Amino acid sequence: MMGRQPTYHGDPVTLDIRPLDPYRADQETLDGYHLMRAAAWAADFPEDPPMTREAAVGRLRTPPVHEGPGRTWTGHLGGRLAGSARVSLPEAPNEGIAWVEVHVHPELRRRGFGTELLRSVLPAVLESGRGTVFGLPMKPDAAAASWVAGLGFDVTHSTVMQLLRTTEVPARGWEVPVPDGYRLVQWTGPTPEELVESYALARRAVNDAPQGRTSYRAPRWTADQIRTEDREVAEAGIEPWVAVAVEEATGQVAGMHVVHHYQHRPAHAFVQDTAVLAAHRGRGLGRAVKAGLMRQLLARRPDLELVFTTTAATNTHMIDINHALGYRTARTMNWVEIPTARLVERLAQPLDERSS
Incomplete structure (x- = not known):
């Protein structure tokens, strides 16, 4: 597929994208995954507790059951784990939907790595036959919001995340x-x-x-x-x-x-x-x-x-x-989605990679 090549320090680069089996991956890979996810979490949700290694790896191995079966890939730049992408396939009544979750280390955003990760997992979405792609829910002002808008995703639902701190009640x-x-x-x-x-x-x-x-x-x-x-x-x-x-x-x-x-x-x-x-x-x-x-x-x-x-x-x-x-509202989150066919068309075109 066409599209602008990711850059690093101004030079074109190619991510080394590999499948990740969270049960068979070596400790170095899992450590790198945790460092990337923890950094992204701290940047995107500073109001939440830090993401521990146990939480990062545990989320890979035990995702919420409503997401259905899923597969994960990681993108590597040199010896560094730069980002990840996951495709999950929920079951009925959502058998027409594919959840696609993309994360990029904050230090490596706005260089096209998110788009490269998304492009790399699109064959898995097409293989599934799902007609709609869902993105990860995000804050309206998140770094990725302008990116997904540029790709053609629509905001179709807004939720609030509320937190209860048990010691305060x-x-x-x-x-x-x-x-x-x-x-x-x-x-x-x-x-x-x-x-x-x-x-x-x-x-x-x-x-x-x-x-x-x-x-x-x-x-x-x-x-x-x-x-x-x-x-x-x-x-x-x-x-x-x-x-x-x-x-x-x-x-x-x-x-x-x-x-x-x-x-x-x-x-x-x-x-x-x-x-x-x-x-x-x-x-x-x-x-x-x-x-x-x-x-x-x-x-x-x-x-x-x-x-x-x-x-x-x-x-x-x-x-x-x-x-x-005793709950307190922590943030608003927007749900985004796009028809799979439209996403295929957008990823075949040169894109403005401002936020990916």
């Missing part, structure tokens, strides 16, 4: 009563079989949240899909924590909250889903399941420091609930 902050007519049920591990059907229905309510124009869709959960996710999460070594509000009169799940805990980030937890069925909204169930799960999680994981959650920027109701529980 007194224990009484989690003492939120469950509304009359409901009881709180919690578990970690497989979903209780007597709740799996109604739990799947409650998780479908996530689709009611604002989604902008994004092509990505949350699963239309079924009991079998819940069982499959339970198995995949266990096989990946991810620890799921779930709290649901069960309606006493029917024994059915009315609202739910799911958090994942990863071994490679022991002090952090990540909210996956929160939803309340339409017929049960307006009664405080969302706040009750969130608070109830935090009580259990902190009792079992007293070393937990941060909880991360992402909410649509227009979902002011959920944002306000999170604020009431």
